[in-house]
Amino acid sequence: MVMLNRIGCRLNRILLMVPLILREEGASLEELCDALGAEREEVLADLDVLFLCGLPEYGPGDLIDRRIVNDRVYLSMADYFKRPLTITTDEALALIVAGEALVGAGFFEPGGPAGSALKKVREIVAGHSRGSIEEVAQHIDVELGSNPGRWWEVIEEGLERGKDLRLQYYSFSRGEVSSRDVEPLSLVSSYGHWYLLAWCRRAEGRRMFRLDRMMSVEIVDPPGDGRGDDGLEMPEVVAEMKPGRSAHSVKLRFSGKEGRRLLEEWPTAKFTDHDDGTVTITLRTRNLSWLSRYLIRFGDRLEIESPRELKRLVRDTASRLLEVYC
Numbered sequence: 001m002v003m004l005n006r007i008g009c010r011l012n013r014i015l016l017m018v019p020l021i022l023r024e025e026g027a028s029l030e031e032l033c034d035a036l037g038a039e040r041e042e043v044l045a046d047l048d049v050l051f052l053c054g055l056p057e058y059g060p061g062d063l064i065d066r067r068i069v070n071d072r073v074y075l076s077m078a079d080y081f082k083r084p085l086t087i088t089t090d091e092a093l094a095l096i097v098a099g100e101a102l103v104g105a106g107f108f109e110p111g112g113p114a115g116s117a118l119k120k121v122r123e124i125v126a127g128h129s130r131g132s133i134e135e136v137a138q139h140i141d142v143e144l145g146s147n148p149g150r151w152w153e154v155i156e157e158g159l160e161r162g163k164d165l166r167l168q169y170y171s172f173s174r175g176e177v178s179s180r181d182v183e184p185l186s187l188v189s190s191y192g193h194w195y196l197l198a199w200c201r202r203a204e205g206r207r208m209f210r211l212d213r214m215m216s217v218e219i220v221d222p223p224g225d226g227r228g229d230d231g232l233e234m235p236e237v238v239a240e241m242k243p244g245r246s247a248h249s250v251k252l253r254f255s256g257k258e259g260r261r262l263l264e265e266w267p268t269a270k271f272t273d274h275d276d277g278t279v280t281i282t283l284r285t286r287n288l289s290w291l292s293r294y295l296i297r298f299g300d301r302l303e304i305e306s307p308r309e310l311k312r313l314v315r316d317t318a319s320r321l322l323e324v325y326c
Contacts, residue, residue, distance in 0.1 A: 010042075010046060010049075012112075012114075013036045013038055013042070013043070014046050014049060014050055014053070015114075016035070017032055017035075017036060017046065017047075017050070018075070020035055021066075021073050026072050026073050026074040027072070027073055028071055028073070029043060029044070029071045029072070029073065032073065047068070047073065050066060051065070054077070064076075064077050089125060092121055092124070092125045095118075095121060096118060096121055096125065099117075099118040099121075100118065103115055103118070151211055151214050151217045152211075154217050154219060155187060155196060155217060157219060158184045158219050159185075159187075161219070163221075164181050164182065164183055164184075164201070164220045164221075165184050165196075165198070165218065165220065166179065166180070166181050166182075166217070166218050166220045167180045167182060167209060167215075167217055168214065168215035168216040168217075169209055169213060169214055170213040170214075170215060171213075180200055180202055180209075181201040181202070181220060182200050182207070182209070183199040183201070184198045185197045185199065185206070188208075193210055193211075193212065194211045194212075195209060195210055196208070196209045196211060196214075247284040247286045248284065248286065248288055248309070248310070249284055249307065250281075250283050250284065250291065250304075250306065250307065251282050251305040251306045252280065252281045252295070252303070252304055253278055253280050253303040253305055254278060254279045254280075254301060254303075255277070255300075255301045255302070255303075256277065256301060269281050269282065269283035270282050270283070280305075288309055288313055289313065291310065292310060292316075292317050293317055296314065296317055
């Protein structure tokens with residue numbers, strides 16, 4: 001849940017800072033730090049993200065513009081936050097569903113500003129369409145039950161202790177929930193979803209289980225026998241979490257704070273801030289191919305300290321790109 005808490009805190013800060021800044025006189029960085037309970041570096045990083053927020057279709061004229069003058073922050077292109085929104089009942093219901101899901105997933109405190117705002121929206125909608133709000137509320141509980149972050153702790157325990165897991169798993173292709181005893185091998189990420197890579201006892205083979213389709217996860221007594229880990233090769237398209245002893249140890253040094261972006265893709269990565277402004281990221285993975293393609297975006301702002309194989313892969317990837325575009 002470490003990554004979820006970090007993202008939730010940052011999302012809260014970004015949402016709260018907009019009304020604080022959206023005044024003619026703006027807001028000083030010191031005021032924002034005090035109001036948000038954050039360090040100056042965190043607030044500046046949040047402002048860099050806020051600069052990329054706006055309305056669909058997210059073109060240059062749709063994004064929030066922010067300026068920092070003499071340590072004072074000003075916003076423009078965000079006038080839609082100043083006026084009350086006029087929304088339909090269906091839009092209000094969609095807002096309630098999304099908000100309740102975020103509160104249930106831990107992004108917002110139930111008793112915080114988001115929870116209070118949702119309560120007011122519920123009361124207004126209920127007065128106009130009580131049947132609709134009650135029907136949607138039933139579905140909210142179902143969606144919150146599939147929040148993937150809630151299973152990480154027990155899955156990590158199974159990985160660490162070498163224990164089997166018992167899953168109540170929804171199969172999208174068959175439209176049914178089944179019970180599976182599996183030997184967990186790794187947590188991996190692909191195209192925005194987290195998966196458990198495991199040896200399925202019932203299927204007698206390796207399978208990928210999406211975390212947001214798990215209804216429940218528990219540890220069972222029989223230990224894993226390691227048969228699913230023999231000759232294990234990770235797919236090319238995934239990041240990986242908790243990879244085990246056979247993984248590569250990776251050490252990266254970034255010239256700026258942007259290296260922390262990697263923590264969003266790799267929840268178990270660790271970072272160290274240095275006095276010269278650089279950041280060191282350390283992680284373990286079996287999949288250097290995916291990582292080499294990801295790191296290309298940082299250009300000369302990144303130094304790969306280890307392993308040598310990763311340096312070679314990044315160099316080869318960059319050479320292939322230059323051949324295509326030059």
